[in-house]
Amino acid sequence: QKEVEQDPGPLSVPEGAIVSLNCTYSNSAFQYFMWYRQYSRKGPELLMYTYSSGNKEDGRFTAQVDKSSKYISLFIRDSQPSDSATYLCAMSRNSGNTPLVFGKGTRLSVIA
Amino acid sequence: NAGVMQNPRHLVRRRGQEARLRCSPMKGHSHVYWYRQLPEEGLKFMVYLQKENIIDESGMPKERFSAEFPKEGPSILRIQQVVRGDSAAYFCASSPGMQVAGSYNSPLHFGNGTRLTVT
Numbered sequence: 001q002k003e004v005e006q007d008p009g010p011l012s013v014p015e016g017a018i019v020s021l022n023c024t025y026s027n028s029a030f031q032y033f034m035w036y037r038q039y040s041r042k043g044p045e046l047l048m049y050t051y052s053s054g055n056k057e058d059g060r061f062t063a064q065v066d067k068s069s070k071y072i073s074l075f076i077r078d079s080q081p082s083d084s085a086t087y088l089c090a091m092s093r094n095s096g097n098t099p100l101v102f103g104k105g106t107r108l109s110v111i112a
Numbered sequence: 113n114a115g116v117m118q119n120p121r122h123l124v125r126r127r128g129q130e131a132r133l134r135c136s137p138m139k140g141h142s143h144v145y146w147y148r149q150l151p152e153e154g155l156k157f158m159v160y161l162q163k164e165n166i167i168d169e170s171g172m173p174k175e176r177f178s179a180e181f182p183k184e185g186p187s188i189l190r191i192q193q194v195v196r197g198d199s200a201a202y203f204c205a206s207s208p209g210m211q212v213a214g215s216y217n218s219p220l221h222f223g224n225g226t227r228l229t230v231t
Contacts, residue, residue: 004154043203043205044155046220088154088155099157099168099170102147102156104152104154105154
């Protein structure tokens, strides 16, 4: 079983839709959870960051972490064509020197 | 992604040649991470360096791959005797400190990568 599982998609939605992206993981030591957005031919950029369980909201984006189920989600409200990108979940243990473990990424297309 | 500079953006090498990938971290950042992204795969950690020190190389293949981050100049990822399986996008990221990499306290900033093609 891979440490982090993420459905690669592709996921295609109409403009204005609510998008739900998620990852599951197997390592209960993960404490820090992140979502990165990666446009084609570009490097990933940090979108959301959550520590331990709970929700975090930033504009149209909401990140949720359920450690009991080892499940994290990213919701995008009122999706826009500019949201079309690959979304990568990433997580880390509680050590400052521990590298991030990434999911494979979900490719999202928002159709105008 | 502004700030972390990687070059070249594209690199073509024939099997058996050497590939050198360079990464200049953001100004003020002293921690550098290299990740590899294979087609249809996520980012895989390779190595974590501070100036003149390799902190964690648990993701580096045992042979042909090496990395350095000298006191002066960019970090270098070196691949000797490249094979077709080395074809991938190689991303460098930097952070300012030792807090959890990727957090808002010490966010990882990625470059736009070097795409290596081995023919």
